[in-house]
Amino acid sequence: MTFTDLCLKFADEAEASSVLFTEVPVEWDNTDPDSPVPTKWEKVKNFRNTDILPKVVLTPATFDPEGNELTPPVYEDGYFVNVRLLGNENGSILDSFKVEPDTPQRVWAGVELGK
Amino acid sequence: MSYSNSYPTQRATLNLDFANGGDQLDSRLTYTRSSTGTYMSSEKALSSENLLLQSQDFDTTWDSVGLSSRSGGNADPAGGTTAHRFIEDSSSATHRVYQTVSSAGKTSLTVYAKQAVGTRYLALKVSTGSGGPYDWVVATYDLAGGTPAMTTGTGATSIAKSSAQTLSGGGFYKCTLTVESSGGGVNVSMTSVTTPSPANYGHIGYTGDGASAIDVAFSSLNSTGATDYNATTTQIHREFAPTLKTASADAPRFEYDPITGNAEGLLVQSQATNSYPNSSDMTGTAGARTNIDSNVAVGPTGGLTADAVRLDSTNSNDHYKDYSYTAAASTVYTFSVYVKAAGLSYICIRPKVNFTATPYIFFNLSTGAVTGGDGVAESVGNGWYRCSVKATSSGATTSTFRLYVTDNGSTTTVATGDSYRAVLGTGLQVEASSAPSSLISTSGASATRAADVCTLVSEPLLDNGSGALVTEYDMQSAGETSFVLHAERSVGATNSGGVSVTNKYLTVNGTYEDIGSTSSNVFHKVAASWENGSQKISRDGGAVAEDTATVIPSGVDTLHIGTRQDGGESVNGHIKSIAIYSEPLTSTNLTTLSQ
Numbered sequence: 001m002t003f004t005d006l007c008l009k010f011a012d013e014a015e016a017s018s019v020l021f022t023e024v025p026v027e028w029d030n031t032d033p034d035s036p037v038p039t040k041w042e043k044v045k046n047f048r049n050t051d052i053l054p055k056v057v058l059t060p061a062t063f064d065p066e067g068n069e070l071t072p073p074v075y076e077d078g079y080f081v082n083v084r085l086l087g088n089e090n091g092s093i094l095d096s097f098k099v100e101p102d103t104p105q106r107v108w109a110g111v112e113l114g115k
Numbered sequence: 116m117s118y119s120n121s122y123p124t125q126r127a128t129l130n131l132d133f134a135n136g137g138d139q140l141d142s143r144l145t146y147t148r149s150s151t152g153t154y155m156s157s158e159k160a161l162s163s164e165n166l167l168l169q170s171q172d173f174d175t176t177w178d179s180v181g182l183s184s185r186s187g188g189n190a191d192p193a194g195g196t197t198a199h200r201f202i203e204d205s206s207s208a209t210h211r212v213y214q215t216v217s218s219a220g221k222t223s224l225t226v227y228a229k230q231a232v233g234t235r236y237l238a239l240k241v242s243t244g245s246g247g248p249y250d251w252v253v254a255t256y257d258l259a260g261g262t263p264a265m266t267t268g269t270g271a272t273s274i275a276k277s278s279a280q281t282l283s284g285g286g287f288y289k290c291t292l293t294v295e296s297s298g299g300g301v302n303v304s305m306t307s308v309t310t311p312s313p314a315n316y317g318h319i320g321y322t323g324d325g326a327s328a329i330d331v332a333f334s335s336l337n338s339t340g341a342t343d344y345n346a347t348t349t350q351i352h353r354e355f356a357p358t359l360k361t362a363s364a365d366a367p368r369f370e371y372d373p374i375t376g377n378a379e380g381l382l383v384q385s386q387a388t389n390s391y392p393n394s395s396d397m398t399g400t401a402g403a404r405t406n407i408d409s410n411v412a413v414g415p416t417g418g419l420t421a422d423a424v425r426l427d428s429t430n431s432n433d434h435y436k437d438y439s440y441t442a443a444a445s446t447v448y449t450f451s452v453y454v455k456a457a458g459l460s461y462i463c464i465r466p467k468v469n470f471t472a473t474p475y476i477f478f479n480l481s482t483g484a485v486t487g488g489d490g491v492a493e494s495v496g497n498g499w500y501r502c503s504v505k506a507t508s509s510g511a512t513t514s515t516f517r518l519y520v521t522d523n524g525s526t527t528t529v530a531t532g533d534s535y536r537a538v539l540g541t542g543l544q545v546e547a548s549s550a551p552s553s554l555i556s557t558s559g560a561s562a563t564r565a566a567d568v569c570t571l572v573s574e575p576l577l578d579n580g581s582g583a584l585v586t587e588y589d590m591q592s593a594g595e596t597s598f599v600l601h602a603e604r605s606v607g608a609t610n611s612g613g614v615s616v617t618n619k620y621l622t623v624n625g626t627y628e629d630i631g632s633t634s635s636n637v638f639h640k641v642a643a644s645w646e647n648g649s650q651k652i653s654r655d656g657g658a659v660a661e662d663t664a665t666v667i668p669s670g671v672d673t674l675h676i677g678t679r680q681d682g683g684e685s686v687n688g689h690i691k692s693i694a695i696y697s698e699p700l701t702s703t704n705l706t707t708l709s710q
Contacts, residue, residue, distance in 0.1 A: 001365055003149055026610050042610075044681055049149045051388065051563045054441045054511070061513045063401040067437045067467060073513055084149050084565065106388065109555050109564040110151030110364065 003049075004085040005111070007104060008097040009078045016079050017043065019093060020050055047091065049084035049108070056080050056105050084108050121707035127585070127694035129576050131676075134378035134587075134691040138369040143573065144676070146367045149565035153361050153553045154368035154382055155495065160417030162356035162497040163345050166216045166336040167301065170347040173199040173212050173331060181210035181323060182305075191332040192227050192284035192535040193458060198332040200231050203305050203323035210323055211238075211304035219297040221340035226303055226331060227287040230258040233327030238304040239278075239292040240317045243271045246299035251317030254278035255309040256290040258329060263290065264309040268317055271296065281408065284428075284535030287332065291342050301336055305329055340419050343412035343457055343539065356496035359415040359542075359554060367569070368553075370689060373495040379589070379638075380692070382553065383677025385685035386566040389555035390440040390448075390545040397422040397540045399436035404429045404532065405520065407436075414541040415453050415495050423457055424520050425537035426529060433527040435519040440545050440561070442469060442514035450516040451503035451544045451551035453495065456480040458536030459529075461521045464490065466506030468515035477524045478502045480538065486524055491550075501542070503551045516545065550591040550635070552687065568682060574672040576695060577602050581646035581667050583696035585708045586616060588677075590688035593618045593635040597687060602695075603680040604670040610679055613668045616641055617684070621652040621660075624668040628652055630660050638691065642709035646699040656710035659702040 010016040025038030059074035082104075085091040131141055136157070140146055169176040174185045182201050189198040203210040228237040237256040244250040249270035254263045256278075263278040275295040283289045305327070306319040333344045345352040357373040368382040395414070398407050406425040414421035426434050442448060454462055460481045466473050476488035480500055483492040493501045508514050519527040520538045542554050555564045571577075590597045596617055603613030611625045621628045623645045630652050633639055643652040650665040676693065677686040700708070 001147060001149070003364070048568075048682065049386070049565050051386065054390070054443050057441055061439070063437065063439070065401060065403045067401045067403075067435075067515055067517060069468070069513065073441070082563065086149065104560050106561040106563060108150040109562045110361070111562070112558065 002087045004091065005108060006083045006085060006091065006094055007099050007101055008081045008083060008094055009099045010081065010097055012079050016081055019097065020046055020081060022046055047083050047089055048086060051082040051106065053080040053082065053106050082106055082108070121703050123696065123700050123704045125696060125698055128697045129693070129695040131693040133369065133380035136378050140367050144569060144571050146569045147365050148567045150364055150563065151361050152368055152384070152564050152567070153359055153556070154370045155373050156358050156360040157371040157376065158358045158360065159355040160358045160413070161339055161353065162413050163341070163343065163352065163354045164337045164339060165345045165347050165352040166218050166338065167214065167334050168347055168349060168351065170334050171197045171332055172348070177212040177214050179212045181206055181208040182212070183325065185212060189330050190285050192287040192533070194284065194531060194533050198330040200328050200330050201305055202328040203235070203325065205323050205325035207320065207322040209304060209318045209320045211302050213300060213302040215300045216336055217299070218336060218338045220338045221293060221295050223291055223293040223337045223340050223342050224301050225289065225291045225335040225342045225344070227283060227289055227333045228256065228258055228329050228331045229285070229287045231328040231330045233324070234259065235305045235307060235327045235329050236309060237290055237329060238306040238319055239290060240302040240304065241292055241294050242299040243274060243294055243296040248316050252276045252292065252294050253311050253317045253319070254292040255306055256280045256288060258288055266310050282534065284533040287330070289342070293340055303331060303334065339413050341412045343423065354497045356415065356499065358417045361556070380689040381569065381677070382689055383567045383569060383685055384552050384564070384687050386563060387546050387548060387552045387555065388561055388563040389557050390561045391438055391543045392557050392559055392561050394543045394554065394557040395420045395541045397424050397436060397543070400439040400515070402436035404432055404434040405436055406534070408537070412539045415499055421455070421539045421541040423537040424518070424540050426459070426520065426532045426534060428534045429532040431528060431530055432532065433519055434521070434529055434532065435517050435527070437467065437515045437517050438543055438545070439468070439513050439515040442508040442511065443547065444508060444511040446508050446547050447505055447549050448508060448514065449503050449505040449546055449548050449551050451501055452518065452540055453499055453501050453542035454480060455499045455539040457539045459520050459522050459538050461524050462502065462538055463519040463521055463527050464502060464504040465517045465519070466504065467517040469509050469512055470506040470514065471509055472506060475527065476504050479524055484524070501551065505549050549595065552591070566682060566685060567677065569676040571674040571676070572605065572672060577671045577674055578669065579697040580669065581699045583642070583644035583698065583700040584614070584616070585640070585642045585694040587638060587640045587691040588686060588688060589636055589638045590618060590686050591635060592687060593633040596684045598675070598679045598684045599641070599677065599686050599690065600693060601675040601678065601680050602671050603673060603675065605673045608680040610681065613671050613680070614645060615679070616643060621650055623650045623665050626650060626662055626664045626666070628660050628662040630654050640709045642700070642705040644699040644705055651702060651705055653705040653709040656706055659705055
């Protein structure tokens with residue numbers, strides 16, 4: 001199977017969720033079998049390989065030899081997600097969120113940086 | 116009733132055996148995983164080796180020239196008294212010990228040495244090729260400190276070679292010579308000069324003073340290029356261990372128990388991330404009173420990836436490395452690392468920074484015993500353990516796990532920092548999970564392994580209304596919802612629809628039958644049956660549990676193996692076998708089949 005790796009940047013979690021997930025009912029009240037009423041919803045990925053990153057570090061924290069933090073890390077603004085798009089998935093909705101980091105903080109297993 | 120009557124008369128319509136050693140999937144199954152993934156294979160690789168005999172007894176087996184004495188009983192790098200003192204005689208000759216060996220490939224000769232009397236150098240020679248007068252590589256080591264000098268015979272100029280010396284315990288230097296060639300013999304020599312005569316088999320001759328001496332200990336010759344030490348007497352040391360292999364994307368992983376060698380079946384895991392960006396580098400983000408010797412030993416992958424985390428010379432203190440990563444808030448993380456004793460037989464792992472609890476958890480690397488907290492040590496062969504600790508993060512910021520190397524199971528304080536004793540380590544992993552999954556190798560960035568997805572689509576096999584199944588499996592976290600299998604329709608599928616077996620429930624079309632909690636990392640066998648008005652299940656030959664509110668599902672055409680119908684709630688474990696029956700089975704059948 002062929003893959004396309006995308007690094008995505010969203011303004012915040014809400015924006016990412018609206019693009020990457022769909023809420024679907026998973027449990028119903030079947031009191032009226034002809035009109036079941038959803039009672040529980042779950043978020044389902046729109047793309048199978050969706051990987052939400054933690055905060056992206058611009059400048060790492062520094063530590064003394066005892067492991068105490070001397071300076072805190074500096075984080076980049078935004079909400080970052082990696083998607084490995086399968087050949088049968090249409091990722092056009094993701095186009096406006098693509099970024100190309102020089103040094104990705106996270107890759108898919110087996111990907112060697114710089115190659 | 117006879118024993119044979121306990122079995123069903125009908126045959127299974129689908130029989131999947133993932134643990135028959137064939138390591139092949141039934142052609143009716145579809146399997147994908149969008150990234151590489153690692154697994155413990157049935158293959159074994161050379162894990163540790165020493166091709167020298169009498170590795171620390173230089174007056175036995177070794178031949179000698181030009182030495183008036185080479186007796187033992189002197190202080191060695193590890194604090195013992197096994198070092199031998201080479202005293203040169205006053206002849207005009209070479210002053211050395213030697214033995215003939217047979218090796219091939221990347222051959223490393225390692226010897227610990229120090230000055231005893233005078234300022235003699237150590238010279239190490241490896242014969243190469245056919246061992247002719249010009250087939251050799253020699254390195255000389257200044258035992259007062261410095262960089263080794265290397266000389267190559269004209270017959271060995273085209274081979275790759277390297278040398279190094281590192282200050283170790285008791286004033287000894289760890290001296291290493293590595294060549295990419297077969298070797299026919301090794302020499303451990305005293306020398307007053309650094310360059311051998313090219314036509315003299317690489318030997319360095321000079322007139323001895325009858326008094327100069329060096330102390331020599333712990334010799335090793337290894338065809339993997341490793342420089343860790345494994346003692347020998349009358350037999351060489353050679354140990355093989357199961358290999359942690361990497362499967363390419365979309366390749367199924369059939370795992371084997373690293374100790375028993377038994378097939379464990381198809382490995383099915385959820386998507387997971389190793390948040391530590393350099394999995395085979397034990398250097399860490401901080402640390403104190405430790406030295407790191409990189410790539411000195413063969414790790415579980417069969418490659419030269421294991422580092423030594425070595426004590427420095429500080430007494431009565433702790434010695435550790437820190438491994439930091441960016442955590443999400445209030446999340447359970449598991450830190451895991453492959454470790455092996457190398458003079459030190461204990462480690463302690465402590466969730467140190469940004470965790471709700473910070474216990475000291477000790478691991479005995481000789482026995483696998485864990486004390487002081489909720490840790491797990493899994494033996495993976497030839498002394499290697501995968502040790503893991505879980506902890507809950509506090510905030511969304513930098514978190515740190517600390518790895519202490521120590522010589523006891525009750526305190527991180529080491530009385531004697533001898534600069535020699537160490538623990539070998541590799542395969543660092545931090546993941547947001549309550550148990551470690553297969554190693555996700557990282558190099559420069561954290562990495563994510565994609566989920567395993569295995570399905571079978573067949574309406575004739577699966578859409579029988581009533582039916583039965585038998586399956587054998589294990590799971591890494593039995594306390595979490597984990598789907599062993601889920602047979603459901605492909606259109607309009609729901610998580611509670613169809614027939615599913617989880618860590619705790621048999622579910623048939625929305626009706627749950629609770630069979631109680633199961634155990635983590637233990638293989639279980641379940642047999643279940645369903646028809647209108649009855650669903651029954653037996654686990655491990657136990658009593659049958661039954662619910663009578665069952666309405667059989669229809670339109671079932673897809674079997675999801677090791678996951679829920681939407682790919683969620685993975686079993687995170689192994690599926691050994693699955694059998695599907697087109698008719699319901701009796702309670703007696705279920706009890707028998709689940710044994």
